[in-house]
Structures are given as C-alpha cells and as structure tokens.
Amino acid sequence: MYHLKSRTPMGQLNSFRKDPLAFLERGLDTGEDVVRFRLANKRVTLIMDPDLIKQVLVVKEDAFQRFKPYKELAPLLGQGLLLSEKPLHKQQRKIVQPSFTPRHILTYGEEMRRKTIDSLRGWGKKEKRLLSDDFMSLTLEIIASTMFGADVLDGKEQVGRSLEEAMELITKRVRSFFKAPKFIKTKENQQFQKAIDTLDEVIMKIILNRKKTGNRSNDLLDTLLYSQDSEGHRMSDRQLRDEVMTIFLAGHETTATALTWTMYLLLTHPESYLKLQAEVDELCREEVPTMEEIKEMTFMRDVFLESMRLYPPAWLINRMPIENIQVGDVGLRTGETIMISPYLMHRHPAYFDNPEKFIPARFKQGKLLNVPDFVYFPFGGGSRICVGKHFAMTESMILLGALIKNFHFTLSDIEYIPEKFPLVTLRMKDGLLVHSERRF
Ligand code: HEM
Numbered sequence: 001m002y003h004l005k006s007r008t009p010m011g012q013l014n015s016f017r018k019d020p021l022a023f024l025e026r027g028l029d030t031g032e033d034v035v036r037f038r039l040a041n042k043r044v045t046l047i048m049d050p051d052l053i054k055q056v057l058v059v060k061e062d063a064f065q066r067f068k069p070y071k072e073l074a075p076l077l078g079q080g081l082l083l084s085e086k087p088l089h090k091q092q093r094k095i096v097q098p099s100f101t102p103r104h105i106l107t108y109g110e111e112m113r114r115k116t117i118d119s120l121r122g123w124g125k126k127e128k129r130l131l132s133d134d135f136m137s138l139t140l141e142i143i144a145s146t147m148f149g150a151d152v153l154d155g156k157e158q159v160g161r162s163l164e165e166a167m168e169l170i171t172k173r174v175r176s177f178f179k180a181p182k183f184i185k186t187k188e189n190q191q192f193q194k195a196i197d198t199l200d201e202v203i204m205k206i207i208l209n210r211k212k213t214g215n216r217s218n219d220l221l222d223t224l225l226y227s228q229d230s231e232g233h234r235m236s237d238r239q240l241r242d243e244v245m246t247i248f249l250a251g252h253e254t255t256a257t258a259l260t261w262t263m264y265l266l267l268t269h270p271e272s273y274l275k276l277q278a279e280v281d282e283l284c285r286e287e288v289p290t291m292e293e294i295k296e297m298t299f300m301r302d303v304f305l306e307s308m309r310l311y312p313p314a315w316l317i318n319r320m321p322i323e324n325i326q327v328g329d330v331g332l333r334t335g336e337t338i339m340i341s342p343y344l345m346h347r348h349p350a351y352f353d354n355p356e357k358f359i360p361a362r363f364k365q366g367k368l369l370n371v372p373d374f375v376y377f378p379f380g381g382g383s384r385i386c387v388g389k390h391f392a393m394t395e396s397m398i399l400l401g402a403l404i405k406n407f408h409f410t411l412s413d414i415e416y417i418p419e420k421f422p423l424v425t426l427r428m429k430d431g432l433l434v435h436s437e438r439r440f
Contacts, residue, residue: 001033004026004037012039021315024339045336050373053340064321072174078242081247090383111145112142113288115141136253139251142395148244162194162196207237258378281405288405294398302366303360304393304396307358315422318337320335342380407437418430
C-alpha cells in the first residue's frame with residue numbers, strides 16, 4: 001500500500017478537483033495495488049487490484065453501501081435503483097430486472113430501429129453535425145419510448161438541458177468543500193431547483209397519462225405501475241417518479257457518451273473505420289441493421305468494447321464500508337471512501353500492452369483473453385451491475401451500424417484533440433463536431 005501524503009488540511013482535494021483523472025493516474029503510477037490518501041478530512045482508499053475489487057463489488061458486497069456524496073444526487077434520483085440501499089434496492093431491482101430480459105430487448109430493438117430510421121431521415125445530404133448532441137437526443141428519445149411508451153419529442157430539448165444542468169451542478173457540489181445548504185437561495189440552488197421542477201413535470205405527465213388511459217403495455221412503466229409487494233401494495237407515486245427519473249438519466253447519457261468516444265476513435269483510426277464499414281456493408285441489408293444482423297457484426301462489437309476500455313462512461317465507482325472490514329490484507333474503516341476506477345483498470349499496464357492504444361483486436365468473441373475478472377468492467381459488477389447492460393449494447397450496435405451504413409464522416413477539425421470531462425459520466429468536453437455526407 002502506498003500513502004499519498006499531504007500536509008495541508010485539504011489533503012489532496014484540490015488536485016483531485018482540478019483533474020480527477022490525472023490525479024487517479026498518479027495512483028496507478030505508484031505501481032501499488034492500493035493507494036491511500038485524504039480528501040479534506042475524508043480517508044480514501046483507491047483499489048487497483050482485480051481480486052480486491054471483486055471482494056468489494058461481489059464477495060463482500062453486503063459490507064458496503066454507495067458512497068455518501070452520491071446523496072447529492074438524491075434530489076434528482078431520490079430512492080430510485082441507482083441510489084437506494086438494501087432492503088429497498090433488492091425489492092426494486094426484482095421489479096425492474098424482468099423488463100430487461102432478452103425477449104424484452106428484442107422488442108426494444110425494433111423500437112430503437114424505428115427511432116433511428118426516423119431520426120436519420122431528417123439529416124441532410126452534406127452538413128456539419130455535433131454528433132455528441134445527436135447521440136444524446138436520440139438515446140433520450142429511445143429510452144423514453146422503449147421504457148415508458150412516451151414521446152418526449154416536444155420536451156426533448158428541455159429534458160436534455162435540464163438533466164445536463166442538474167448533473168453539472170451536482171458534480172460541482174460533490175467536488176466542493178464549502179457548499180451552501182439547499183434551502184439558501186443562491187443562484188446555483190435556484191437553477192438546480194428549476195431543472196428538477198422541469199424534469200418532475202415531464203415525468204409526472206408521463207406517469208399520469210398512462211394511469212389515466214389505463215392502457216397496458218409491455219414496457220417498464222407498466223411493470224412499475226402494476227407490480228405489488230408481498231402485501232399487495234403498489235409503488236407510491238414518489239417511488240415511481242424516482243425509478244423513472246433514474247432510468248431516464250442512467251439509460252441515455254452513458255450510452256451517448258460511449259458512442260461519442262467510439263466515433264471519435266473510428267475517425268482517428270481510418271483502418272478500423274474502413275474495416276467496420278466493410279463489415280456493415282456486407283451484413284446490413286436494410287437502412288438500419290436488424291437484431292439478427294447486429295449479432296453477426298463482431299468487429300463492430302469489438303470496436304465498441306475497446307472504445308469503452310479507453311473511455312468507460314462510468315469512470316469511477318465508489319463504495320463506503322458500513323463496518324470495519326478486511327479485504328485481502330487491507331483493513332477498511334466504516335464510513336471511509338473506497339474508489340474503484342474502470343478508467344484506471346482498463347489502462348493498467350500489467351494487463352494491457354500499449355494500454356493507451358486503440359486496438360479492437362484485443363477482444364476475441366467479445367472477450368479479453370488472459371485477463372482476470374474486474375480488469376475490464378465497464379458495466380460494474382455484483383448485485384448492482386448495470387441493469388441496462390444488454391439494452392445499451394443493443395442500442396449502440398444499432399445506432400453505430402446505422403450511421404456507418406448511411407453516412408460518411410470526417411472530423412470537422414482534423415487536428416481536434418478532445419478533452420475528457422469527467423462528470424458523473426466521462427464526457428467529451430466540447431463534443432464531437434463532424435462533416436457528414438450521405439453515402440447513397
Ligand atoms: C454504455 C452504457 C452504460 C454503461 C457504461 C453503464 C454503466 C453502469 C455501471 C458501471 C453501473 C454500476 C454503478 C455502481 O456499481 O456503482 C450501472 C448501474 C446502472 N445502470 Fe448502467 N450503464 C450503461 C447504460 C445503461 C442503460 C441503457 C440503462 C437503462 C436502460 C442503465 C441503467 C442502470 C441502472 C438503473 C443502474 C443501477 C443499478 C443498481 O444499482 O441496481 N444503464 N451502469
């Protein structure tokens with residue numbers, strides 16, 4: 001174990017806040033499996049050994065909760081799946097999970113294709129596009145229609161903007177030491193409340209519309225509305241709102257971010273771009289690949305997996321021990337912060353040759369060979385593993401296949417070097433501006 005020492009009362013807080021990825025990389029550079037440091041008065045243990053990570057996320061997961069500062073997300077996500085703790089989490093996960101079976105994903109896949117076709121038909125013959133925004137808005141539309149049978153077209157910009165604003169303000173609060181309590185009407189607190197109010201309004205409209213019509217459907221909203229606990233009680237409106245908001249947020253930004261980085265990597269690796277285009281041209285017979293076709297597109301899957309190795313949307317996973325606990329030979333204390341970073345592990349020199357290089361061929365049949373569990377884990381692990389993993393993979397394959405099939409892209413500025421912007425997800429700071437041109 002390595003101790004990053006600091007003499008100031010703030011510990012490493014300033015360095016972490018200024019550039020969290022560069023700070024974490026210093027941890028990796030120590031060559032140790034575990035690095036301990038202080039963020040202000042908080043003890044932090046950064047774990048970089050796959051077996052210890054497995055202990056925390058899987059084997060001894062009952063001894064851990066989510067990290068306290070995630071509570072800053074509470075006004076947005078409430079007690080939805082992402083933030084709830086046992087026993088509520090277990091109960092809600094049991095309700096939500098069955099909406100993500102392969103049978104459901106098959107139905108969602110058809111809707112994803114329809115939305116993609118509609119959206120791409122509106123694109124011009126030759127134009128400049130901010131692809132990162134296109135991905136955000138398309139994934140938002142897809143999540144709304146597949147999960148909640150809702151068309152958010154009207155309020156799409158508003159929902160997207162409000163979610164973005166809320167997330168930025170939350171990240172600012174998580175990273176700052178002094179923060180005004182929520183009840184004080186600072187400009188930021190007011191902005192935050194306004195964003196939440198806008199989102200609440202859209203979500204309550206979706207829920208009330210469905211309740212009013214009484215229409216049954218094969219989607220998540222139906223499951224949430226009609227599930228009952230062992231005593232026959234339905235979910236409260238508040239819980240419904242929290243679950244819907246959580247899926248809205250967790251279900252679109254992550255995928256959009258992953259797709260943005262994937263396109264950037266393709267545009268800067270022409271040999272991979274051409275190879276992917278050849279695969280898509282050979283296998284995709286219609287405007288947008290079918291569910292059967294995406295199964296055959298193995299190079300496309302490897303490209304996407306390799307892109308999430310370099311730029312995992314969930315770049316940091318935090319936990320907090322609820323009791324003093326030993327993992328391996330490391331003693332962890334109640335209430336301290338445990339950091340586990342897919343971003344670091346995915347670039348760990350002990351497991352990857354040329355870790356910084358984009359090499360889709362590292363993956364064979366969608367797997368990394370000779371790499372232990374929890375070296376590559378873009379979707380997390382244990383009982384809190386991403387519930388939308390297969391949804392995200394399917395959606396990404398459909399969108400990527402459709403773009404490559406119908407358009408030719410080049411970077412708007414061929415020298416563009418994007419800046420990583422680690423909010424809750426690993427965004428691209430100024431987005432991805434491209435020239436797009438129809439191929440047919
Ligand atoms: C490329 C896209 C995605 C990535 C990389 C991703 C990654 C993750 C990760 C790492 C976690 C675990 C966090 C932790 O353990 O603290 C997680 C949880 C979660 N994800 Fe995803 N996700 C993606 C897409 C989606 C989609 C499309 C949905 C919904 C349709 C979704 C819904 C959720 C939910 C609800 C949780 C919380 C699960 C729980 O705590 O039980 N995610 N995701």
